[in-house]
Structures are given as structure tokens and as C-alpha cells.
Amino acid sequence: GHHITIIDNFSTGKLENLKNKKIKLLKKDICENLDAIFKKEKFSAVFHLAGLPLIQLSIENPEETAKASVNGTLHLLETCLKFGVKKFIHISSSAVYGNSPMNEEANPNPLSPYGIQKLTGEQYCQFFANVHGLETVIFRAFSVYGPRQIPNSSYGVIPRFIQSVENGQEIIINGDGTQTRDFIYVSDVVEALVVTASK
Numbered sequence: 001g002h003h004i005t006i007i008d009n010f011s012t013g014k015l016e017n018l019k020n021k022k023i024k025l026l027k028k029d030i031c032e033n034l035d036a037i038f039k040k041e042k043f044s045a046v047f048h049l050a051g052l053p054l055i056q057l058s059i060e061n062p063e064e065t066a067k068a069s070v071n072g073t074l075h076l077l078e079t080c081l082k083f084g085v086k087k088f089i090h091i092s093s094s095a096v097y098g099n100s101p102m103n104e105e106a107n108p109n110p111l112s113p114y115g116i117q118k119l120t121g122e123q124y125c126q127f128f129a130n131v132h133g134l135e136t137v138i139f140r141a142f143s144v145y146g147p148r149q150i151p152n153s154s155y156g157v158i159p160r161f162i163q164s165v166e167n168g169q170e171i172i173i174n175g176d177g178t179q180t181r182d183f184i185y186v187s188d189v190v191e192a193l194v195v196t197a198s199k
Contacts, residue, residue, distance in 0.1 A: 005041050007034070011052065017148050030072040038083040045087040045197040046080055048073060051118070055095060058114035069117035070124075077128045077136075087135045089196055090125050093118045094142040094182070137196050139189075146186030158183065 006018060009029040018025055026037065030050050051069045052058070058065040073090065080088050095115035096108040110116045125136035145158035164171050 003041070005037070005043070007037070008050070012150075014148075031067055031075055034075075034079050035082070038079050038085070043080075043083070043085050045089065046076060046085050047089045047091070047193060047197070048076055048121075049091045051091075052114075055112045055114045058112055058117065062113035062117075065114060066117050069114065070120050073121035074124050077124055077134065081128060081132050081134050085134070087137065087197060088125065088128070089137045089139070089193060090121060092122050092138050092140045094140055096122070096140060139192070139196075141189060142182040142184055144184055144186050144189055149186075 003024075004022065005024040005026060007026050007028050007030060010027060015025075024041075028034070028037075030048075050072050052065045054065070077088060079085075093115065095112060096110050096119040097106055098109040098111035098115060108115075108119050110119050122138050125138055128134040129136045143157070145156075149156050149159045161171050163169075
């Protein structure tokens with residue numbers, strides 16, 4: 001029953017993954033002027049999932065990755081405030097913890113520009129909530145996996161494992177095998193986001 005508009009520059013991902021005819025798709029960068037779109041669509045909630053989730057890329061080119069993760073977040077928050085959006089839902093990352101124990105009590109300690117940028121985005125959300133009264137919600141997603149994920153990406157370990165099994169290849173696990181890592185299925189993330197937007 002909702003009207004959904006997706007704004008994406010497709011620097012990652014594929015257009016064919018978005019085949020739902022009820023979705024309006026705009027190929028645009030979130031750092032561009034979005035006033036006309038926000039004025040026309042009158043969004044009640046914005047889900048901010050944009051960013052370049054590549055830690056190595058952020059190390060090699062922090063300025064480029066900061067455009068989406070910091071500048072893009074700030075631009076969206078300002079646009080939401082300007083056009084009366086009721087709720088801003090920001091997808092952050094486990095990278096804000098660095099190598100710290102990852103639980104809800106842990107303090108952020110980012111070790112990469114990507115982690116720093118995501119944490120900065122969170123702090124901007126808190127600023128807009130505290131100073132401007134914009135309702136913001138922050139999710140720190142941990143290794144999301146699911147259909148249509150790109151196996152050869154740096155964060156696509158689950159599809160890479162599946163691809164290796166299907167091709168009769170060995171599964172390569174870095175480290176000594178005693179390390180742990182949290183994963184969450186993409187549909188569970190979507191369900192949490194939808195519930196959050198409706199409250």
C-alpha cells in the first residue's frame with residue numbers, strides 16, 4: 001500500500017534486480033539536488049542505504065567514499081528536514097566497531113575510513129534528531145547476505161561459499177577457523193526496516 005521511489009546512481013548493483021512495476025526508479029546521485037523529487041513525492045520516510053561498502057576502497061580513496069557515506073548522508077538529512085519527512089532510517093555498519101567486541105555495549109572504534117564515515121553519518125543523524133527534531137533511526141547491519149548478492153565482492157562471502165560448493169571447489173576461510181562473524185539474511189533486514197518505518 002506504500003508508494004516507493006528509489007534513488008540510485010548504480011555505481012554498484014544491477015538495474016535488473018528492480019523489476020517491480022510499482023516502484024518508481026530514478027537514476028540519480030544522492031549528492032545532487034533532490035528538491036524537485038522530494039517536493040513532488042512528499043515522502044513520509046526515507047531509508048538511506050547508499051554508500052560504497054568497500055573497506056579497501058575507502059582506504060585507497062577516502063575522499064571518494066566519503067561523498068556517499070558522509071556528504072550524501074548530510075545532504076539527505078537536510079533535504080528531509082526541508083520537506084517535512086517524518087522519519088529518516090539510516091543503515092550504518094559493523095565497521096564502526098573496528099576490531100572491538102561487537103555487541104550492543106561496545107564502544108565504536110573504527111579502523112578504516114569506511115567505518116569512520118559510517119560513524120560520522122550516525123552522528124549527523126543524532127545531531128538532526130537532537131537539534132532539529134527529525135526522527136532518525138540507525139541500524140548497524142552485520143554482513144547482510146541473500147539472493148542476487150555479488151559473489152566476487154569483498155563482502156560476498158556467503159555467495160562465494162555457495163558458488164564454490166556448486167563448482168566442486170574448496171571453500172577458503174581466512175584465519176585459523178576459530179574466528180566468529182555475524183550474518184543476517186536480507187529479508188530479516190527488510191522486515192525490520194518496514195516495521196521501523198510503520199511505527
